[in-house]
Amino acid sequence: xxxxxIIQKIKKSFSPHEELPNQTVLGFLHVRESVQEExxxxxxxxxxxxxxxxxxxxxxxAEDLMPLIREHLDLCPECCExxxxxxxxxxxxxxxxx
Numbered sequence: 543x544x545x546x547x548i549i550q551k552i553k554k555s556f557s558p559h560e561e562l563p564n565q566t567v568l569g570f571l572h573v574r575e576s577v578q579e580e581x582x583x584x585x586x587x588x589x590x591x592x593x594x595x596x597x598x599x600x601x602x603x604a605e606d607l608m609p610l611i612r613e614h615l616d617l618c619p620e621c622c623e624x625x626x627x628x629x630x631x632x633x634x635x636x637x638x639x640x
Contacts, residue, residue: 551606569607582614587621591628599632 552570594611597604605612615622 565602566607572608582610584614584618584621587611587614587618588624591621591625595625595628595632598629599636 552566590608590611594604594608597607615625
């Protein structure tokens with residue numbers, strides 16, 4: 543997904559008069575900083591995977607805020623395995639605290 547597609551997706555999700563939430567703007571800026579022609583590398587994903595899982599477990603739109611990470615996870619079995627393991631640990635930990 544490129545920057546134009548991200549901007550269009552954000553624009554479509556809000557009415558013209560609605561102000562973007564700070565979290566959305568920060569997420570967009572975060573994505574913009576990490577955008578590269580060929581997408582994210584495994585190293586980039588490993589440095590940000592904790593944040594992605596925390597957003598996902600916290601029912602925040604991780605995929606919308608970090609689309610390059612999601613795209614990489616869909617394409618890279620090694621990173622996806624790490625993601626699934628981390629997600630599993632987070633879910634078990636949150637269940638234990640209930």
